[in-house]
Amino acid sequence: METNREAQWIADRLATLEPNWSPDLARGHSLLASKLVKRHHSLTWIAVAATTAMVCVAALVLPTTRALAQQLWYRFILNRVEVVRLDLSRLPLQMQVTTNGLEQSVQDMEEAERKAGFRPYLPSPGLVDANPSITITGPISVEQTIHVRDIESALVKVGASDVQVPAEWEGVQLRTQIGPMVELNYPDGVQIVQTRPMELSVPAGFPLEQFAEVAFRSIGLSSWEARAMAQRFAANPAWLIDLPPDALVNIHEVSLQAGPAMQIEEVEGRGAVKRVTVVRSTSERMYSVRSGDRELSMKVADALP
Amino acid sequence: MEVSNSEGLDAIFRAHYERIARVIGRVIHDQARAEELAVEVFLKWWRNPQAHGEHAEGWLYRTAAREALDELRRQTRRSRFERLFSFVRESPKTPEHLYAVNAEQHRVRIVLAALSRRHAELLLLWSQGFSYQEMAVSLPVSPDYVGSLVIRAQDAFRKEYLKRYGNKS
Numbered sequence: 001m002e003t004n005r006e007a008q009w010i011a012d013r014l015a016t017l018e019p020n021w022s023p024d025l026a027r028g029h030s031l032l033a034s035k036l037v038k039r040h041h042s043l044t045w046i047a048v049a050a051t052t053a054m055v056c057v058a059a060l061v062l063p064t065t066r067a068l069a070q071q072l073w074y075r076f077i078l079n080r081v082e083v084v085r086l087d088l089s090r091l092p093l094q095m096q097v098t099t100n101g102l103e104q105s106v107q108d109m110e111e112a113e114r115k116a117g118f119r120p121y122l123p124s125p126g127l128v129d130a131n132p133s134i135t136i137t138g139p140i141s142v143e144q145t146i147h148v149r150d151i152e153s154a155l156v157k158v159g160a161s162d163v164q165v166p167a168e169w170e171g172v173q174l175r176t177q178i179g180p181m182v183e184l185n186y187p188d189g190v191q192i193v194q195t196r197p198m199e200l201s202v203p204a205g206f207p208l209e210q211f212a213e214v215a216f217r218s219i220g221l222s223s224w225e226a227r228a229m230a231q232r233f234a235a236n237p238a239w240l241i242d243l244p245p246d247a248l249v250n251i252h253e254v255s256l257q258a259g260p261a262m263q264i265e266e267v268e269g270r271g272a273v274k275r276v277t278v279v280r281s282t283s284e285r286m287y288s289v290r291s292g293d294r295e296l297s298m299k300v301a302d303a304l305p
Numbered sequence: 306m307e308v309s310n311s312e313g314l315d316a317i318f319r320a321h322y323e324r325i326a327r328v329i330g331r332v333i334h335d336q337a338r339a340e341e342l343a344v345e346v347f348l349k350w351w352r353n354p355q356a357h358g359e360h361a362e363g364w365l366y367r368t369a370a371r372e373a374l375d376e377l378r379r380q381t382r383r384s385r386f387e388r389l390f391s392f393v394r395e396s397p398k399t400p401e402h403l404y405a406v407n408a409e410q411h412r413v414r415i416v417l418a419a420l421s422r423r424h425a426e427l428l429l430l431w432s433q434g435f436s437y438q439e440m441a442v443s444l445p446v447s448p449d450y451v452g453s454l455v456i457r458a459q460d461a462f463r464k465e466y467l468k469r470y471g472n473k474s
Contacts, residue, residue: 010459013466014432016410019330023323023340031344032318 033097033140083251083262083279090219092154093144093174106134116180120194121285123303127296132186138179138195146172146211154218163217166207175201190291190300197286256280256302263298280304314351317361322347325369328433332373332414333380342372363442366435370426370443377418416465424458431455 106112113119115136148170155163181195202208209230216226250265250273261280265273277290278301289301326343333339346369350356356364417425423444430440440455441448 007459010462013413017331017413021336023326025322028322028340028344035348
């Protein structure tokens with residue numbers, strides 16, 4: 001009896017710890033998706049979701065005459081890829097990532113086509129052997145909200161005191177739709193990720209170029225650099241993949257028979273190349289091919305239609 | 306529960322997130338921080354293939370309890386450090402802080418932070434309503450010993466509480 005009373009007394013003490021709130025599954029799921037996106041940050045298409053902020057910036061500088069104007073939103077399709085030496089995770093935009101589930105494995109190409117909405121392309125036989133395991137990710141929707149105070153704080157931190165952030169930007173939302181992405185993993189370590197170009201939506205009438213420049217400034221680019229980047233993207237908009245300045249990688253533009261591509265070499269501390277990713281795009285598909293062999297990555301990327 | 310790869314993350318997250326967050330929430334008062342830690346537990350599980358398979362649930366709850374207790378110990382250390390410097394610079398107390406220092410739950414958390422990890426984990430899962438069988442899977446120990454382990458943990462709790470706060474209130 002005494003033991004029971006002791007146990008009850010302890011149970012009563014511990015019961016005071018019962019939280020007076022209820023876990024928010026939707027918010028938890030969103031947080032999980034957001035962290036997963038960051039985890040994949042290195043050179044996969046999922047990384048692109050993490051860098052959507054800058055992608056939006058790229059889209060924002062598109063000349064409005066090239067945009068497909070909707071009643072309330074401008075929609076943009078980006079199908080060119082560029083790699084930049086910036087840390088885009090510092091962009092001061094509130095990001096909400098939602099998915100219809102996370103990665104899911106599929107049995108064969110037919111199922112992949114059904115779930116992804118497009119038929120994945122495979123390299124020519126002989127380049128990579130055996131059947132790949134196939135996973136589908138997304139679609140991923142990213143909604144970013146501008147908070148003027150956050151941008152102002154970021155500008156102060158980088159010493160960009162000359163930049164003014166219009167108050168009417170408060171609450172403006174930028175929307176991005178990414179994927180579905182099909183990932184093929186071969187037993188010999190070759191990974192191919194492909195997706196259709198992504199779609200960006202921004203409110204009609206939003207001062208795009210001005211925002212782009214402010215966003216670039218807020219992550220530390222100089223006035224001249226920010227303006228130059230904005231102009232470059234306005235002339236030739238791209239889907240950007242960010243690589244922080246301290247990342248141990250070499251980036252080269254390479255010329256394949258299929259067209260220009262970006263080659264990204266991940267380097268170990270002593271300079272040895274660890275993995276090589278080749279990124280290229282067409283009007284209807286974006287590819288990332290990654291392996292431990294430079295020549296193989298390039299051949300496989302070149303062999304995709 | 307058989308979970309072969311990352312595709313199972315979504316399913317196991319939906320099935321266990323709320324309970325995991327509640328386990329952590331018993332120790333970490335702040336909801337946002339507790340939910341963040343809960344998400345971290347699932348990410349750790351996902352990155353650790355050895356944790357997949359039939360023992361996935363046990364692994365999740367054990368890790369949740371450890372994450373929560375480790376965070377609690379960090380907070381307790383930080384608070385001790387801040388007290389050392391309070392002679393020099395007394396920062397204004399928030400209503401939340403004023404509430405917490407006077408609350409019974411604050412005492413209970415301090416006691417939990419002072420116990421051995423095993424005792425604290427046992428009490429945390431026990432107070433969350435886990436059956437002996439569930440606790441055996443989570444910790445992991447033989448189900449035959451869970452009862453006596455819980456009694457030892459309760460005894461350790463009672464002694465630590467009395468040492469710190471005197472007679473039981």
